[in-house]
Amino acid sequence: MAKRIVNKAERNAERYDAKETGYQLYEGSLKGNKFDRLMPLIVSEQNIILAYRNICKNNGSKTPGTDGKTITEIQSLPIETVIKTVRNKLNFYQPKKVRRVEIPKDNGKTRPLGIPSIWDRLIQQCILQILEPICEAKFHERNNGFRPYRSTQNAIAQCYKMAQLQNLHFVVDVDIVGFFDNIDHNKLIRQLWGLGIQDRKLIMIIKQMLKAEILFNDIVITPETGTPQGGFYPHFLQNVVLNELDWWIANQWEMFKVKDGKSGLEFYRTDKEGNILTIDRSPKWKKLREKTELKEMYIVRYADDFKIFCRDYVTAKKAMYATKLWLAEHLHLQTSDEKSGITNLRKNYTTFLGIKFKVVPKGDKWIIRSHIADKSKDKVINKLRTVWKDIKNPSKQSEIDKNISLYNSMVMGMHNYYCMATMVSADFAEIAYKVNGKSNGMNHNNRCFPITKTGEITSKFIQQKYGKSKQFRWIKGRMIIPVGYVAYEYPKYKRREVNKYVRKYSDIENCISYDVMKYMMGNAHLYPTLEMADNALSRYIAQKRKMCSNTQCPVNNRHGMYTHKTVQR
Template sequence: MEEVVEHHNMQAALKQVRANKGSPGVDGMSVDELPDFLKAHWPEIKDQLLDGTYQPQVIKRVEIPKPRSQEKRKLGIPCVIDRLIQQAILQVLQWRWDPTFSEFSYGFRPGRSAHQAVAQAQSYMEQGYNVVVDMDPEKFFDQVCHDHLMSRLAERLPDKQLLKLIRGYLQAGILADGLVTAPEAGTPQGSPLSPFLSNVVLDELDKELEARGHRFCRYADDSNIYVRSLRAGERVMASISPFITERLKLKVNESKSAVDHPQNRSFLGFSFTGGKSPNRRKIAPKALSRFKTRVKELTRRNQGRSLGQVISTLSEYLRGWRGYFGFCQTSSVLRDLDRWIRHRLRCLQWKQWMVYRRRKAELIKRGINPELAHTAAFSAKGPWRISHTPGVRIALNNQLFDRMGLIRLSAHRRIEPHSNRHGRDPYAWWCGRGDAEKRLPISIPGDKKDESLCISRTRVSSERNGWSSV
């Protein structure tokens, strides 16, 4: 516990909590008010943490719609002071436990991402494992057994006061509809500790799969096992399901778990192509549908905002979406989405011009032949059809949208993640680039053996770029 309340650890936790922002808990305190609160009350709270008398506050329950169903996802919002303490605990436990987690676990771990999990799945398919066993625990975060989780933590955590505090956070009351209830199971989604605790529980599943020699990748509670045939997949499903229910005390979602070809399933928003160009990453159909629904909301024709304002808001969403789904390998889909978005924006602008004479004047002002502008302005076609005509497409061309700051999805090219997809070390791959005489030795930070690796560097001298001493 002394490590948790140590000054530098708490400072780092405070910085992270303020960066995460988030909504106030049941006490109504915002993240911005936390520093002043700590100045007045931290010595008292610290003493309570050290002597084991600190009591976590009630958690506020919030329900949000799930993207793939009509169900609601239950989120728990702790008070900011509890978020701070949980973040401090996480920082102490993470660096001790993370190195022992499976190499094929990618969720909520430093230096790992969903892209690496998808790339790992793709590498299995390239090796001929073209059947996936999609295991989905039912309501995982709501069904985690507290006793089983605490026993896992106690195996490596001798601090009884810290264990008592973690159990207190697991069993903290939940405020929903004006009533406070004590949870019998689960880790509240929304707390800083919850993702780490989920990895502690599911690491047992990872170790079991590794012991059996299965090829798998897991991101949070989304586990995929890759085999060579449907029959083998059925055997794996039949043997792993009892392990999840009996050993981990969880339920398997029968409706979402399946044995199928990866082209028919989605994994972290991605799927894979078949046919003549198999095993290429593509955006899953449901993810595309959600994207189009959101873009339609942002480009409604009756929202009373100018085209520039709409593009500004839309580009913020597109930038984040592209940062994740730009990892796909089907660039034609991104180009089609770009065309579809520009089509909707042309419809929006055409609708806002409204009056026939103004439409004609706007087209002429943008360099359209008066006769062509007259034909388009007085056409009986609706906005969607008229936006396909040459006059409107030339007046509201791609370069105009570029100048207005519209993000192009197809302009994004993402570098492959640093995953060992082909059974080789990424450092070794870099060492093999370029001519041997043009390599620079660069020491690995923290390497006790003081070994060095060679990274190709051509054409540019080291002195000109500040590499005088490496």
């Protein structure tokens, strides 16, 4: 059995028996099917409750839109009312105004953020859950942004592979100006149609979402282009728009169709079920190099930030100008000349997702050397310094524990992200000195701030990860995780076949009883509120066994099920 990979959204799908729908849509999309009856799936009871589950624990669900309502409004309603309300709204959908706020950026500028009403967010999630498996089957494998089972780590791993293993040392950067503000609505609708989403009523609803009025400083704005950065669907639509760019770059070389009477230009390695694991296109590429003047290039993308890897400067220069022209003509997106350029990795660093990397000689090869990017390093130092000052000079003694917990969580989070830089250990050693070195008051004789080298590590996880470090310190018995103790971890390259909607990566039949689960879903109306019905089902799934956690009685008799709680004495 393949390794089980689970995230929060996938576990929620299991709760509501929604995974089979995702499998079928994904498999149909792979076959090139057209989907013209998606609305019944979107307004199904399971899909609506799953959408509620996916947004209710999100911090954004507690932020009110223009109507002043939050997720609490939905939680208190009976399940039938929630389902009926969503269905009625989608019959003649008119989204409420989107509340716009300005979020400050590090460079002093602001980023506009759109906050839809809570009911519109629920409807967006209902639609996203149905469209995602269809589009996942059509997205390029090196599109890593805001997709299930994809992360910045996968994007960096792909960059390392291009530079170190494939010797592609010329990198093209093309910066798109104001991407979200300049999305062409008509072009986006045509792209969705081309991906197989051909339910006309759904298309009209998406158009209404794109045209939703924006309320900013008591001024109502009707957008002609773009989509607000907020809610659940903008990044999904971003991937839909730029998917065309991914495949255009791929078709210039790696996916270029070769007309040849002979077979054997591509070799496939499959598993026992016939799923394709890897594709060896080297014979085809050899033929392209010998017989054509095509330019070798590969794209790695995360959201609207992407790199194009080329083998020489001439190819890179042509790729940069061609990409700028293509974006302007086909997607109506403008690019920045100042932020676009070509980097020779043998001489200079290029920055991507907070990591800067280049190649250095080692024997007769070139290998990756990477650091935390300069701007990212400054951000890390400033954030840690701020919390460290609060630890040294707390406004209240009771806040020391809170500040130490915050500091430790920040350090672990930064280690987990930046450990994909090969020189991360040296970078964090520098950060540690600047944040809490002796020059900043980290000494052992400060009476107001007593620090000791001895203490107890209470967490098994921290003991396993940091236990060998001699940099541990304790403040009043509370451990301080060492900033400088981190090692490089090679970023994981995502295997081609790993996908949320591939059946072989789901195996929950041995964990729970579908008979009981379906009974609970079918009788959710017996609970007074949607929140209570959701919590009951969540509790059963979380146990992963057929025993009640309170009474230890078997949960196998559907006629004897009832809700109870443990009273604390």
